[in-house]
Each structure stands twice: as structure tokens, then as C-alpha cells.
Amino acid sequence: MTSARTTPSASREATLFPALYVHVPYCVRKCEYCAFNSAAGRSRAEQERYVSALLRETNTMLTQHGHTVSSIYIGGGTPTELEPAEFRRLLQGIGSMVERGHLREWTVEANPGTLTGDHVEALCSAGVDRVSMGVQSMDPERLSKLGRVHSVEDVRESVAVLRKAGIQRINLDLIYGQPWQSKEDWLQDLERLLELEPEHLSAYALQFEEGTPFFEALRQGRMSVCPEETVRRMFALACERLNKAGFHLYEISNFSREGQESVHNLNYWRNLEYYGLGAGAWGRIGKRRTRNVNSPTRYIEAIEAGTRPVEEEDILGPREDWMECLTSGLRTAEGVSLQELDQRTGFNTAGRCKEILTDLTRARLLHEDSENLRLTHDGLWLLDSILLKLFEAWPKV
Ligand SMILES: C[S@@+](CC[C@H](N)C(=O)[O-])C[C@H]1O[C@@H](n2cnc3c(N)ncnc32)[C@H](O)[C@@H]1O
Ligand code: SF4
Structure with a gap:
């Protein structure tokens, strides 16, 4: 890669x-x-x-x-x-x-x-x-x-x-x-x-x-x-x-x-902030993630009535945030900065995922890089299963 x-x-x-x-x-x-x-x-x-x-x-x-x-x-x-x-x-x-x-x-x-x-x-x-x-x-x-x-x-x-x-x-x-x-x-x-x-x-x-x-x-x-x-x-x-x-x-x-x-x-x-406007659009400001109603007519009606067109809204906790950062960041060549990820979520990713990361590197699915988690071409192809393995390191309580 x-x-x-x-x-x-x-x-x-x-x-x-x-x-x-x-x-x-x-x-x-x-x-x-x-x-x-x-x-x-x-x-x-x-x-x-x-x-x-x-x-x-x-x-x-x-x-x-x-x-x-x-x-x-x-x-x-x-x-x-x-x-x-x-x-x-x-x-x-x-x-x-x-x-x-x-x-x-x-x-x-x-x-x-x-x-x-x-x-x-x-x-x-x-x-x-x-x-x-x-x-x-x-x-x-x-x-x-x-x-x-x-x-x-x-x-x-x-x-x-x-x-x-x-x-x-x-x-x-x-x-x-x-x-x-x-x-x-x-x-x-x-x-x-x-x-x-x-x-x-x-x-x-x-x-x-x-x-x-x-x-x-x-x-x-x-x-x-x-x-x-x-x-x-x-x-x-x-x-x-x-x-x-x-x-x-x-x-x-x-x-x-x-x-x-x-x-x-x-x-x-990079899992940063974005405004999502219009029918069905997702937005994320701070820890708040929203999705507007999918139907254009219901969207128009909500706006015309002076109400928010939001259908789904949640506040992301640190674990969900960590999962989202990995899900989107591992798709990219730059990967995910371990320092930024841990600062943002309070998790010790390198420490808690040590065994999985070693296995992935040995299998040539992850680049050897102490600062960023970056998948190889072969790793990208196995993104979904790699994510599932990583997520096991921070189970839901
Ligand atoms: C929202 S569309 C915008 C482009 C524009 N509407 C058009 O199609 O000319 C974005 C892109 O998603 C891709 N896409 C849509 N459905 C897909 C599918 N089922 N599998 C793979 N790619 C898809 C297409 O390449 C499409 O151009
Ligand atoms: S249905 Fe519309 S949005 Fe979807 S690929 Fe075709 S033109 Fe693009």
C-alpha cells in the first residue's frame, strides 16, 4: 500500500x-x-x-x-x-x-x-x-x-x-x-x-x-x-x-x-464534526450525532412548521466514539493516530489491543508503525473482520 x-x-x-x-x-x-x-x-x-x-x-x-x-x-x-x-x-x-x-x-x-x-x-x-x-x-x-x-x-x-x-x-x-x-x-x-x-x-x-x-x-x-x-x-x-x-x-x-x-x-x-442538512442527512457536532427524517415531504413539513426535522439523535460515549474512529480511520492510508485516539477516548489502545495488533502485523495486515494504525492492502480487504477483533478489546458493559 x-x-x-x-x-x-x-x-x-x-x-x-x-x-x-x-x-x-x-x-x-x-x-x-x-x-x-x-x-x-x-x-x-x-x-x-x-x-x-x-x-x-x-x-x-x-x-x-x-x-x-x-x-x-x-x-x-x-x-x-x-x-x-x-x-x-x-x-x-x-x-x-x-x-x-x-x-x-x-x-x-x-x-x-x-x-x-x-x-x-x-x-x-x-x-x-x-x-x-x-x-x-x-x-x-x-x-x-x-x-x-x-x-x-x-x-x-x-x-x-x-x-x-x-x-x-x-x-x-x-x-x-x-x-x-x-x-x-x-x-x-x-x-x-x-x-x-x-x-x-x-x-x-x-x-x-x-x-x-x-x-x-x-x-x-x-x-x-x-x-x-x-x-x-x-x-x-x-x-x-x-x-x-x-x-x-x-x-x-x-x-x-x-x-x-x-x-x-x-x-x-477523521471522525471530525459535520453538519448534515436535508432529508436523511447525518450530522455530528461535538458528541451529538443526528439523522434527519428520510422522507423529503416530512422534512419539508417539519421545517415549514418551524420544528427540527431530526428523527434519530444520540450522544456518543467514549466506547462508541472509539469504535467509530477505528471504523472510519482504518479505511484510510493515513490510518488512525494512536495518540489522538487515546486522548480523545481515554482508552489505551496499544496496550489493550497488543496481542491482536501483533497478530495483524505478523499476518501483514497491519503496517509496522508505532504512531498510527494503518492497514495494508490485504488488511483493507479484511476490514470488517479486523474491526470485530479490535472491538473485543473494549467490550460493552
Ligand atoms: C450518491 S451517488 C452520487 C452520484 C450521482 N447521483 C450519480 O449517480 O450520477 C454516489 C456514488 O455511489 C456509488 N454507488 C451507489 N450505489 C452503489 C452500490 N450499490 N454499490 C456500489 N457503489 C454504489 C456510485 O458510484 C455513485 O456514483
Ligand atoms: S439512483 Fe440517483 S443517487 Fe443513486 S446512483 Fe443513480 S443517480 Fe446516483
Whole structure:
């Protein structure tokens, strides 16, 4: 695995202030594998009310906790499914409420099938500097099997339009481990994507999420999973090919050029504070973790009635905090700082997990590093079972 590095965007200073996440739960059409909180076919009238509600919630939250944030991420769903005028109103509104002095990154998610020149104009005039686009595959047949609304040409065009408008940081998402995808197909997807010269690439192994058409097809035997060994080989192939192209793996699914790591996502993986606004959004301020109601209509109604749209709320104790820090931090190349973890949770991790850590290092699943816990490539692949072993060191009483 690539050694941990600290580049400008990955520095600790970059994530000094909370991150701001804003959820837009709308899509043109629901992709058949996707379990994100998003729906297709909602009216323009609802979308307008939703944008107003989002702006109101943002105002309340920032007035209460402060207007300085390190990063903004408008995700979904598909934010570019909003009509350009509503999209612009959302971006201008959020932009006007945030104190920009410490803002290091502003990302908006987009879908090549919905991104128009007007959306791009709105992005640029609001000050968005990073766009993350769902591509999933660069092959027409695989796109259609995934239920995507766009073509390969749409992807190329969208990237060209963004570049022409001056967007210098582009992330492209791909999905591998599709049951019908060979290793050669996967390499072809990567090659075609590299031709577009993105600064950042997310490669997700396909998950069969409960409630999706893919999950149902699997249950009914109409679809099969890609063999584990093939998926693992695809991951290794991505690491090799992308390393050669100048990217490093800095999180289990994320590759970046030097200095192009996502500040916003690093904030999550470092288990720092973030505001979560919109339907179904998670937030974490201090030890308080919240989740808003999933339904966009219930969310709008709550905000319009002047009430909090929160459905779940808990205060994290030291043990839960420790588990969360390990769960998110061990996904990354930088790993988890033992000193910071113990200071934060009051646990003696190295002492209490000594035996497990020695075993993991001997099995080459953990790097030998006395300051940080960092998994190797093989370790990343076994993340879930490694976490379970570590958690045994701090049992629930
Ligand atoms: C919330 S989506 C945002 C992108 C945008 N909505 C689009 O699809 O064009 C974020 C990414 O999650 C990934 N994703 C969604 N469902 C997945 C699944 N079941 N397995 C693996 N990756 C998934 C896709 O790569 C997708 O681009
Ligand atoms: S993958 Fe993206 S476009 Fe497809 S349903 Fe999920 S959020 Fe919507």
C-alpha cells in the first residue's frame, strides 16, 4: 500500500472546522443498484419547497453553531436534477451563509445525464471548485445494465463543459465487480476514464443493497454476484493501473493525484464534526450525532412548521466514539493516530489491543508503525473482520 502522506488538502489544518453536507434527494431515474435516499419523479413544486426548506435549515444551523466551515458538499441523489434556477438559488443561498475565509473546498455531485450549461454557470458563479460525477462505467452495455440515464458520450461532454468553464477539480465515480464485468472490461473502464484526466477517482465495489431491484434479482436467482477473488483482483488492478497514472489510494475506494484528496471526505474519515442538512442527512457536532427524517415531504413539513426535522439523535460515549474512529480511520492510508485516539477516548489502545495488533502485523495486515494504525492492502480487504477483533478489546458493559 502507498505510504501515508500529508499533502496540502490532506493536512490536519484543512479539516480544522466542521464540514457542511447538504442532501438533495432527487434523481431523474432510480438506478437499479442504488439504496441512497433519493427518489425519481417528484414535482418541480416539491423541489422548490425543498430548496427553501434546506436554506432555512442551513440558516438555523449556522446561526446556532457558527458560519465557518472547512468544506461544503452538496450531494444526493443528484443535485443537478434540480431545475437550473432552483439549483442556482440553492448554491447562492448556501454560499451567502458561509464564512469563506477557511473554506478549502466546495463540491457538488452531478450526473452526466442532467448537467446542463446553466447548471455549470451556476456552479461557477457560486464559487464551487470541485465536481463529483457518477459515471459507473464507460461502456454502453454496462451503463444500460446498471440502469443509467446517460451515455458514454454524455460523460465526455460533461467533463469537457466543466473544464471549459474552469472547474479544476473533477472526481469521477466507477463501479466494479459487476456480475457481467470481466477484468478486461474493468481495465477498459479505467483506461477510458483516465483519458478524461480527472484529478480524483472513486472506485466502488458493487454492493447488493436490500430493497433495490438488484438485491431482489439476486434473491430470486436472476442475478449472481461477481466471485470474491475476481472483485479482489479488480481492486488490485485498479491500484496498479492508477498508481502508474499518478494516483494514490488514500481510502479503500478513493484514488487521488497529489494534493487532490477530498477535504470533505477526509473530515468524515477523521471522525471530525459535520453538519448534515436535508432529508436523511447525518450530522455530528461535538458528541451529538443526528439523522434527519428520510422522507423529503416530512422534512419539508417539519421545517415549514418551524420544528427540527431530526428523527434519530444520540450522544456518543467514549466506547462508541472509539469504535467509530477505528471504523472510519482504518479505511484510510493515513490510518488512525494512536495518540489522538487515546486522548480523545481515554482508552489505551496499544496496550489493550497488543496481542491482536501483533497478530495483524505478523499476518501483514497491519503496517509496522508505532504512531498510527494503518492497514495494508490485504488488511483493507479484511476490514470488517479486523474491526470485530479490535472491538473485543473494549467490550460493552
Ligand atoms: C450518491 S451517488 C452520487 C452520484 C450521482 N447521483 C450519480 O449517480 O450520477 C454516489 C456514488 O455511489 C456509488 N454507488 C451507489 N450505489 C452503489 C452500490 N450499490 N454499490 C456500489 N457503489 C454504489 C456510485 O458510484 C455513485 O456514483
Ligand atoms: S446512483 Fe446516483 S443517480 Fe443513480 S439512483 Fe443513486 S443517487 Fe440517483
